[in-house]
Amino acid sequence: MRIVFMGTPDFAVPTLAALHDAAHEIVAVYTQPPRPAGRGKKLQPSPVQKEAEIRHLEVRSPTSLKSAEEQERFAALEADLAVVAAYGLILPQAILDAPRHGCLNVHASLLPRWRGAAPVQRAILAGDPQTGITLMQMEAGLDTGPMLATARVQVDGKTAGELTAELAEVGAQLMVGTLTELGALHAIAQDDEHATYAKKIDKAEARIDWSQEAEQVERQVRAFAPAPGAFFEYEGERYRILAAEIADGSGTPGEVLDDALTIACGTGALRPHTIQRAGKPAMETAALLRGKAIPAGTMLA
Structure with missing residues (x-):
């Protein structure tokens, strides 16, 4: 043909x-x-x-x-x-x-x-x-x-x-x-x-709204991986979450709950597995935290 x-x-x-x-x-x-x-x-x-x-x-x-x-x-x-x-x-x-x-x-x-x-x-x-x-x-x-x-x-x-x-x-x-x-x-x-x-993906949709249920935030991570990447900001820098799991925990939405970067959502919590800082290669969360601590109690935007 x-x-x-x-x-x-x-x-x-x-x-x-x-x-x-x-x-x-x-x-x-x-x-x-x-x-x-x-x-x-x-x-x-x-x-x-x-x-x-x-x-x-x-x-x-x-x-x-x-x-x-x-x-x-x-x-x-x-x-x-x-x-x-x-x-x-x-x-x-x-x-x-x-x-x-x-x-x-x-x-x-x-x-x-x-x-x-x-x-x-x-x-x-x-x-x-x-x-x-x-x-x-x-x-x-x-x-x-x-x-x-x-x-x-x-x-x-x-x-x-x-x-x-x-x-x-x-x-x-x-x-x-x-x-x-x-x-x-x-x-x-x-x-x-x-x-x-x-509809076409708007990059603004990739910003994580921590007031959502953890299940919806996890879907957002998967839907925007590898690009544009669901993201949050910390100290003026953008962090893209490329893989994550739903975790136990509760707190104020956006609050870091432990030293593994478990983050409170509107209901439940999210634990990132793979993160990418702006201009850096993607890496496991544990490796990122060794170089850039994000302590428990931090509020993420």
Whole structure:
């Protein structure tokens, strides 16, 4: 099958690799342009671009698909299908209509739950026991198209990073398997009444509100690990908690309860396992405390 692949982050890489390994003809790979990254702010290609170049695939990085010229270039590929995985650009109707079988999206939730930009983080924050992958025929609405296939994954205390990596692999295999029987599948319309929206993560959401229950703070830690990282401030410095557990204890919300940095929440307490100070590598809490004491009785912001 002649496929245009459209994706940008690490999440999209397994699907590109699986399609290419399955001997589909990848006629072009669309991805976001290189962005400044790292301390030197040098332009860095996206993970998908790196994978495409390793596989000697044509890479295209337009900043928009709205122009007639870009739409004509896309249509000239005469693709059977476009596969989209976290691409990052809105697809105009002319792009959606160009491939013979339309555009098929790999979405990291069980639609219609968590349509939108941050489905993995929102599922963790909401305490969903399960999430998954939905393969959806794309239309003009945001993640509203009819569904071709789904696969379920247990959340099981995973961080957003861990869950995203697992979903990426599940999505890749589901896509390859679905394409083998594409003509025999019947798409199922989504039930809009059960739709929820996974809005983009605002970095301000990562600041920990210690008045919440410990269970919710622990979810916040997992939802924002590895980035942007749930954080608190102490002596004007930001500390990102990357792993933690719910612990016994009570006190004023934000109060350090012991020498292991157990922190009181609105109900219960949280004990961080892994912390990262601003500009420093992540480390175990015990190692951090050896270099920077945060004594019991301290109130954290």
